[in-house]
Amino acid sequence: MKVVDLFSGCGGLSLGFEGAGLNINAAFDWWDPAIAVYRENISHPIFKQDLSDVDASVKLISAFRPDMIIGGPPCQDFSHAGKRNEGNRANLTIAYSEIIAAIRPKYFVMENVGRAQNSIAFKDAERTFREAGYGLTMTVLDASLCGVPQKRKRFFCIGKLGEANGFLSCILASHQSDRPMTIREYFGDEFGIDHYYRHPRNYSRRAIFSIDEPAPTVRGVNRPIAPGYSKHAGDPVDLKGLRPLTTDERAQLQTFPLNFKWLGTKTDKEQMIGNAVPVDLAKFVAKCIIEYEAKLLPSGEEAFMKNKEKFRKWLIATEGLTLRSTNDVVSRMNRASRLVDVESENDIEDIVFKLGKQEEFKAFSMSVRSQLRRAVCLYRDFQTADAV
Ligand SMILES: C[S@@+](CC[C@H](N)C(=O)[O-])C[C@H]1O[C@@H](n2cnc3c(N)ncnc32)[C@H](O)[C@@H]1O
Missing domain, CATH: 3.40.50.150 (Vaccinia Virus protein VP39)
Structure with a gap:
């Protein structure tokens, strides 16, 4: 797709x-x-x-x-x-x-x-x-x-x-x-803190949060601790020794990967992180x-099984493959059909892309990966010819 x-x-x-x-x-x-x-x-x-x-x-x-x-x-x-x-x-x-x-x-x-x-x-x-x-x-x-x-x-x-x-x-x-996911469940003790400050929208709300709860919504601005902040009844601990989360930590709360590269001013970064x-x-x-x-489609393997014999005949008659090569291609296509549903995609590039994303596929050697890709391309040629 x-x-x-x-x-x-x-x-x-x-x-x-x-x-x-x-x-x-x-x-x-x-x-x-x-x-x-x-x-x-x-x-x-x-x-x-x-x-x-x-x-x-x-x-x-x-x-x-x-x-x-x-x-x-x-x-x-x-x-x-x-x-x-x-x-x-x-x-x-x-x-x-x-x-x-x-x-x-x-x-x-x-x-x-x-x-x-x-x-x-x-x-x-x-x-x-x-x-x-x-x-x-x-x-x-x-x-x-x-x-x-x-x-x-x-x-x-x-x-x-x-x-x-x-x-x-x-x-x-x-x-x-x-039940909601907490920061500690997701990150363990990576942030090195138990509590942090998050500037409230207004002072009827608390500003101190624990990592044993989900973070409140990450917004597009990240304000420092307000100098006159006085304890709110809902704050679980005192403010002393606490800090706001950093820009990088807020990006992590938005579940961006650690290797994601942030460019631009601090204000722009905070804005795009909060927007995401x-x-x-x-x-x-x-x-x-x-x-x-x-669920709507038959699984790739089921769909392939229905066409397997026709595909075999086509490989011999149209592609001129020997029986042995034909059997190899059919068995590779069988393997590929467990990884990607060829019937559900229109474009061969999409099928090859999806195949490439599968962990099982990535684990094959380069030559096996290329054989599977070739089998899928041949199968797609067969489907196109069969539809005419
Ligand atoms: C809520 S953010 C989208 C966040 C994004 N879906 C994500 O997950 O990172 C809305 C985006 O719309 C963009 N935007 C606002 N007005 C626009 C316009 N007239 N044409 C194109 N993009 C616009 C903003 O630059 C902003 O990046």
């Missing part, structure tokens, strides 16, 4: 989807510092584009023929239910829905803050998705129940063309944990979609 990421920022959503085994082909954003970080860490292309220009964006994005579009339009302008003062950034949610309706990928995933679902902009977007033929699964996920040591609640709207509403709800629910979808939350969602797809 070819995936394009819109409003990609520094790439939290992209990294998670890629980590789950999907093939990201391109990303789009317009903020230079985030584009630079994305480019530094992720190999597929990122384009600078104003996505509020729907017509121009549709032209650019369609060139990648995406089967799935993912993206988190900016969210700062959402008002609470019923208010009509949503600003320009809320309109980008509408722009996102118009891009989806124009391109009509098989799947789309939209991520946003929880209150987005009650906004006027989202109601417009939802109508556009439905009119374009999408069945929708809409849910608020708490990252700390999806393998991330952070209590971050985000709204996801996942669409699939021609599908029933709520199609992914059961799978999403079945994989969530019944936690990588492991994105991976959680992507894996649920992959599981859903796999």
Whole structure:
């Protein structure tokens, strides 16, 4: 499946989807510092584009023929239910829905803050998705129940063309944990602290947190300890000797890998870290979609078994292989079909990409890997010839 990421920022959503085994082909954003970080860490292309220009964006994005579009339009302008003062950034949610309706990928995933679902902009977007033929699964996920040591609640709207509403709800629910992930469970004692300071939004809230609980939402700013801070009733310990988390630690709470390279000013880095979808939350969602797809399709091996004899005859008749080489190719294809579902992909590049991502495949020697790739390519030629 070819995936394009819109409003990609520094790439939290992209990294998670890629980590789950999907093939990201391109990303789009317009903020230079985030584009630079994305480019530094992720190999597929990122384009600078104003996505509020729907017509121009549709032209650019369609060139990648995406089967799935993912993206988190900016969210700062959402008002609470019923208010009509949503600003320009809320309109980008509408722009996102118009891009989806124009391109009509098989799947789309939209991520946003929880209150987005009650906004006027989202109601417009939802109508556009439905009119374009999408069945929708809409849910608020708490990252700390999806393998991330952070209590971050985000709204996801996942669409699939021609599908029933709520199609992914059961799978999403079945994989969530019944208790939140704590920082210590995820990182052990790597941070070298038991408690830390996190500047509160207002002084009715506590500022001191323990690593034996999930972190509160990582925001786009990281303030130092306020000089006049006085103890809050909810603080588990005194402030003395505590510190705020560093920028790198906050990136880790967003489950970015340790070797991810952050460029730019401290302010820009904090902003893009706070903007991001936690990588492991994105991976959680992507894996649920992959599981859903796999349930709809016969497994790769089952599908191959049905065609095995026909493939064997084709190899001899059309490719002129000896019986021995034919048997080798068939047995290699059999092996490959356990690793990748050739029937579920349209492009040979996607099949080879997916195959290359499998741990079992990576463990083979170079010559076995190349034999398996050749068998898959021959099988795809056979399928194309058989379909004519
Ligand atoms: C919430 S962040 C997305 C974070 C990203 N999904 C991640 O996981 O890292 C929203 C992004 O939208 C981008 N953006 C805002 N307005 C835009 C526009 N008109 N065109 C393109 N990108 C825009 C911002 O630069 C920002 O990176």
